[in-house]
Amino acid sequence: MRPRTVASLAVLLPLAAFAYPRPQPADEVVAAASAFLDGLSDAQRTKALFTFHDAERGNWAFVPGQYPGVALAELDLAARRRAHALLRTALSETGYQAVLWIQRLELVLRERESKPGQPALHRDPERYSIACFGDPRTESRFGLRFQGHHVSLNLLVVDGKLDAGTPLFLGANPHELRDGPFAGTRVLGRADDLAHALLASFDDEQRARAVLPGEVPADIVLGPGRKAELLGAPRGIARSALRDDQRAQFDALLATYAGYLRPEHAERELARLRSRGLDEVTFAWLGASTPSTPQYWRLHGKDFAIEWCNVQNEANHVHTVWNDLSNGFGSDVLRAHLQGERR
Incomplete structure (x- = not known):
């Protein structure tokens, strides 16, 4: 890894080093989103704001691209600080740091893919967009999306509470940094370790139930626009068939995603x-x-699925997603909310 890239990794997004106090009440997400919008120019605010029912709220993606919303690259330093304050408010510290590292990996990809006179500028840690669906300053419900390469965060705020958080997609390329001062770093390593530990704990009978025949999928099954029916009925070994210690490992794996x-x-x-x-x-x-x-592995219930796929780039490129099959984009929460309004 070139010294310049190493230096960039070390100082990229210095906004993360600012000592923002960790907000406690969930309604501070509303305040952070409002402050972010207030600090934008009129043109930027127009890009960032959509109506709550805009069809764009139901779209998600994770490939490199320019996505609707206002991009970090368009913001001045003060606005970027507010963008990071919003992310840090909406996520745990673990989640926030994972997003920062995924952005940093764009510089690694830029170095790898650039040619003399042809820098791979599409690999850009600032090519991530924030979109608000509904105005948190005036409305009791709004959706929040942060999206770019290998990140799609889709949150719903209803009456000042964070009530939905899927689909939640994270990816890492490379999954493991293998050279330079950050060698050994695995942004999504905890989930990887827990899944391997759970598999290793199985006896022969349990392993025979958990390991499915067939080829490893080329990618996650429930990618953007793909229906839950593609997964079929849950297969593998049920949590009820595990020992107590294995259930604890299973639960820890699930909690990693919520975490x-x-x-x-x-x-x-x-x-x-x-x-x-x-x-x-x-x-x-x-x-x-x-x-x-x-x-490839997954946790699969009748109404949610967590998938992990590590196939590309000689199995050093991870895609992972958590889908709530009954409450994607907060559909179930909104249904209950609307029923309450009608009473």
């Missing part, structure tokens, strides 16, 4: 999943378990 969200929000999402019942949620694995080999 990208703000703590109060994460607990609400986990409580929602527990209320639906976790015993029949399955863990399934495809592929070998040795490093640098194509691997």
Whole structure:
């Protein structure tokens, strides 16, 4: 890794180093979003604001591109600080740092893909957009999206509470940095380690149930625009078939994904999943378990799925997504909210 890239990785997005106090009440997300919008120019605010029911709110993606909303690259330093304050308010510190590292990896890709006289400028840590669906300054509900290469965060705020957080997509290329001073860094390593540990804990009978036959998928199954039916019925080994210690590992893996969200929000999402019942949620694995080999695993219940796929770039390029199949983009929460309004 070139010294210049190393230096850029070290100082990229210095806004992260500002000591923002961690807000506690969930309604501070509304305040942070309002402050962000207030600090934009009229033209930028027009880009950032959509109506709540705009069809764009139901779109998500994770490939490199320019997405609707206002891009970080368009913002001055003060506006970028407010953008990061908003992200840090909406996410846990773990989630916020994961997003920062994913952005930093764009510089690694730029170095790898640039040619003499042809810098790979599409690999850009500032090519991420923020969009608000509904105006948090005047409306009791609004959607918030932060999106760019390997990140799609889709949050819903209803009456000052964070009530939905999927689809939640994160990716990392490379999954593991293998040279330079950051060698060994794996942005999404905790989920990887927990899944491997759970698989390694299985006896022969459990492993036979968990490991599915067939080829490793080329990517996550439930990508943008793809229907839940593509996964079929849950397959693999059910949580109810695990020992107590294995259930704890299973639960820790699930909690890792909720843990990208703000703590109060994460607990609400986990409580929602527990209320639906976790015993029949399955863990399934495809592929070998040795490093640098194509691997895919998922947690799958009747109404949610978490997928992990590490296939591309010699199995050093991860895509992972959490989909709530009954509450994507907060559809279930909104239904309940509207029913309450009619009473």
